Amino acid sequence: MTTHDNAGRTGPRLRGVLDTLPAYKPGKPAAAGSGAPSYKLSSNENPYPPLPGVLEQVTAAAGSFNRYPDMACSALTAELAERFGVPQEHIATGTGSVGVAQSLLQATAGPGDEVVYAWRSFEAYPIITQISGATSVQVPLLPDESHDLDAMAAAVTDRTRLIFVCNPNNPTGTAVRRDALVRFLDRVPSDVLVVLDEAYKEFVRDEEIPDGVELYRDRPNVAVLRTFSKAYGLAGLRVGFAIAHEPVAEALRKTAVPFGVSQLAQDAAVASLRAEDALLERVEALVGERTRVAGALTAQGWTVPDTQANFVWLRLGARTLEFAEACAAAGVTVRPFAGEGVRVTIGEKEANDLFLEVAAGLV
Numbered sequence: 001m002t003t004h005d006n007a008g009r010t011g012p013r014l015r016g017v018l019d020t021l022p023a024y025k026p027g028k029p030a031a032a033g034s035g036a037p038s039y040k041l042s043s044n045e046n047p048y049p050p051l052p053g054v055l056e057q058v059t060a061a062a063g064s065f066n067r068y069p070d071m072a073c074s075a076l077t078a079e080l081a082e083r084f085g086v087p088q089e090h091i092a093t094g095t096g097s098v099g100v101a102q103s104l105l106q107a108t109a110g111p112g113d114e115v116v117y118a119w120r121s122f123e124a125y126p127i128i129t130q131i132s133g134a135t136s137v138q139v140p141l142l143p144d145e146s147h148d149l150d151a152m153a154a155a156v157t158d159r160t161r162l163i164f165v166c167n168p169n170n171p172t173g174t175a176v177r178r179d180a181l182v183r184f185l186d187r188v189p190s191d192v193l194v195v196l197d198e199a200y201k202e203f204v205r206d207e208e209i210p211d212g213v214e215l216y217r218d219r220p221n222v223a224v225l226r227t228f229s230k231a232y233g234l235a236g237l238r239v240g241f242a243i244a245h246e247p248v249a250e251a252l253r254k255t256a257v258p259f260g261v262s263q264l265a266q267d268a269a270v271a272s273l274r275a276e277d278a279l280l281e282r283v284e285a286l287v288g289e290r291t292r293v294a295g296a297l298t299a300q301g302w303t304v305p306d307t308q309a310n311f312v313w314l315r316l317g318a319r320t321l322e323f324a325e326a327c328a329a330a331g332v333t334v335r336p337f338a339g340e341g342v343r344v345t346i347g348e349k350e351a352n353d354l355f356l357e358v359a360a361g362l363v
């Protein structure tokens with residue numbers, strides 16, 4: 001038999017881990033075609049179209065997409081370092097903060113290692129953990145839908161390499177407070193990386209919820225993840241970043257896909273930071289809508305956990321899919337987690353009104 005003999009072979013051998021990988025379910029698009037207005041409240045996107053100034057930057061950058069982007073994302077890195085008051089070497093950019101999270105796993109964990117996170121939490125965590133070859137250790141949320149930090153600290157073993165704390169948590173919207181998080185960080189061994197995933201930071205209004213950037217400063221084992229996809233409205237351009245000490249940030253630069261962040265994304269992110277006041281006004285309006293939607297749902301009789309993000313969570317159990325289908329039929333797509341609950345993004349006022357109208361009929 002030669003090495004070219006294909007007898008009995010069925011194709012390239014793929015890693016077995018892929019067979020059991022949970023699929024990332026993107027939020028369904030808004031229903032099309034009926035003529036009635038329809039809205040997408042299923043992906044936590046920003047409902048506002050790009051700011052004119054940001055759009056102009058992107059349009060200008062499009063004129064040279066025959067060239068590779070700046071691989072080091074220099075202008076964006078410099079802008080972020082200044083904005084957060086951190087050294088440029090502590091910034092690592094990537095294709096959305098999910099891309100950065102995947103690089104963090106590649107840099108820290110492999111077969112035999114453990115990754116601890118709350119569950120239910122962000123659906124990318126089990127996927128990227130499994131791809132790395134490491135084992136997920138999922139710690140159930142408390143009855144109030146928040147992280148059980150005591151149980152998470154107790155779940156750390158000498159195999160633990162990374163812990164995700166999703167703050168606020170997707171999909172429940174709950175957030176952990178400063179005292180509890182500091183106590184937790186003090187319990188975690190210094191050789192375990194704690195990743196504070198702050199994708200919704202800009203929507204937080206509870207002053208007891210800490211800014212991860214303040215917590216990372218004197219803790220070399222803490223990394224903060226941020227994204228331009230939510231508050232900054234750049235979901236379609238794929239750009240996010242980590243703030244972390246060396247050597248973590250350096251490891252991220254080593255494991256990132258080369259040229260992963262397009263020049264369009266880099267320029268849009270810089271323009272967005274410069275237009276932060278206008279963008280944060282929009283965030284403020286969404287926070288106002290969040291208060292209105294959560295209040296109206298509560299008045300209708302629903303149980304709504306305190307949310308610090310741009311979505312609300314309804315734990316509906318067996319009624320989840322039926323509820324989501326009724327919303328879709330009325331022209332609002334929400335994000336169901338079968339058997340658990342629905343996550344509903346805060347959108348434009350008309351979308352929220354329509355959702356509240358449907359919800360009122362389903363109590």
Ligand SMILES: *Cc1c(COP(=O)(O)O)cnc(C)c1O
Nearest residue numbers: 096097098122170199227229240
């Ligand atoms: C949306 C989200 C992200 C960011 O996604 P990217 O678009 O890849 O930046 C990260 N973490 C959580 C918890 C999210 O909900």
